[in-house]
Amino acid sequence: MASSNRTLLQSSIVRKQIVAVTGLAMVGFLIAHLSGNFLIFAGPEAFNGYSKKLHDLGPILWVLRIGLIAALLGHVVLAIKLTGENHAARGGRYAVSNSRGDGGFCKKTMIYTGILILVFVALHLYDFTYRDKTGDPTIVEGVNGGLSLGLFGLVWNSFLQPWHSGLYILAMIILGFHLSHGIQSLFQSIGFFHDRYTPMVKKIGFALAILLAVGFISIPIYVNVVRTPHL
Ligand code: HEM
Secondary structure: OOHHHHHHHHOHHHHHHHHHHHHHHHHHHHHHHHHHHHHHHHOHHHHHHHHHHHHHOOHHHHHHHHHHHHHHHHHHHHHHHHHHHHHHHOOOOOOOOOOOOOOOHHHHOHHHHHHHHHHHHHHHHHHHHOOOOOOHHHOOOOOHHHOOOHHHHHHHHHHHOHHHHHHHHHHHHHHHHHHHHHHHHHHHHOOOOOOOOHHHHHHHHHHHHHHHHHHHHHHHHHHHHHOOOOO
C-alpha cells in the first residue's frame, strides 16, 4: 500500500470517519431488516415470501452481504484500534468519542456494547440464517395441520422459549444503548456540526435508536402475547 494511503489510514480522523460511515451503513441495514421482520405481524406467507424474495436475489444478495461484512469488519477493527489509542492517550480510561464533552453511560460503554452486539450477531446468524428451515423446529404446535411454517415457524418457536425472547430483548436494549450515542456521534465524525442543527440531529439520532430497539423488541413480545400465529 502506498505510504500516503498508509498515513491517511493511520490518521485517527480518517479512522473515525470510516467508523462513522460503516456505522451509518449498518443503521441502514437495521432499518431494512426491521421493516422486513415486521412482516411477522402479517403472518407466515408474507414473512416467508419476503425471505424468499431476498434469497432469490442470488448474487445481488451476496454483493450486499459482502458489503455488510466489510462494513462490520471495518467498523469493529477501527473502533477497537481507536479505543486502544484513546486508552493509551487517557492514561487507562476507555472512551471513543468526538462529542463535545457530554460523557454519558452510552458513550462510555460503546466498546462493550459494540462487542456484545457482535456476539449477538454471531448467535443470531446461527439462530435464523444457518438453521434448517424445514424440520421440526419450524412446526408450530396446533397450527397449519402440523405442517412446517418454514422460517416463520423457526422464528415463532424460538421466541416461544422465554429464555430466547429474554436474550433477544436484552440484546436489543444493548443495541439501543450503542445506537443512542453512535448515531449522533457519527454525524460529528463525518464533520457535520452546526450550532442550530446538531441538537436536532442528536434528538433524531436518539429517537431512531429507541425506535429500532423497541421495534425489534416488539417481535418477541408479540409472539409471547399472541402465542398462536394467525395464518
Ligand atoms: C428481534 C430481532 C430480530 C429478528 C426477529 C431477526 C430476524 C432475522 C431472520 C428471520 C433472519 C434470516 C433471514 C433470512 O434468511 O431470510 C435474520 C438474518 C440476519 N439478521 Fe436478524 N433479526 C433481528 C435482529 C437483528 C439485529 C439487531 C441485527 C444486527 C445487529 C441482525 C442482523 C442480521 C444479519 C446480519 C442477518 C443475515 C442476513 C443475511 O442473510 O445475509 N438481526 N434475522
